[in-house]
Amino acid sequence: MSDDILSHLPAMRAFARSLSGNAVDADDLVQETLLRALENIHRYTPGTNLRAWLFTILRNRFYTNSARRARERTGDADCVADTLVVQPDQEWSLRMRELARALNALPVHYRETIVLVVVLEESYQSAAGILGCDIGTVKSRVSRARQMLKQTLGDRV
Numbered sequence: 001m002s003d004d005i006l007s008h009l010p011a012m013r014a015f016a017r018s019l020s021g022n023a024v025d026a027d028d029l030v031q032e033t034l035l036r037a038l039e040n041i042h043r044y045t046p047g048t049n050l051r052a053w054l055f056t057i058l059r060n061r062f063y064t065n066s067a068r069r070a071r072e073r074t075g076d077a078d079c080v081a082d083t084l085v086v087q088p089d090q091e092w093s094l095r096m097r098e099l100a101r102a103l104n105a106l107p108v109h110y111r112e113t114i115v116l117v118v119v120l121e122e123s124y125q126s127a128a129g130i131l132g133c134d135i136g137t138v139k140s141r142v143s144r145a146r147q148m149l150k151q152t153l154g155d156r157v
Helices: 002-007 009-020 023-039 049-072 088-106 108-119 124-131 135-156
Strands: none
Touching: 002 009, 002 049, 009 023, 009 049, 023 049, 088 108, 088 135, 108 124, 108 135, 124 135
């Protein structure tokens, strides 16, 4: 029986790597699976698919470990001692609010055009189709909207 289990190790490692994403965790998962299989060998029915039984144990252990990790956080992720200095983001947050206010203050036809072209990265051709106007109209609206935003926001753009 142990020779049969050992013949499935390479496939178990490959399956564990596909689940866990790295070799170290995969090897731990295979080792844990083998331990569970040996503990519960009395539940295996000889003549049935040993490989499927082992893969089921492996898969179940992976999901059990994932759920446990989600519940029980280790101190590594929460430790701030090794954290580098974080640059303040208040200024960007304020600029984003100013930009949102300036965008909302634009006339609707300018706002929808600049959002389509600049924010959503639609082509001028696509935006013209969406808005039901000529491509030249889209280009001029984007240009005017940019000028209005620049005028509203000043040098902060």
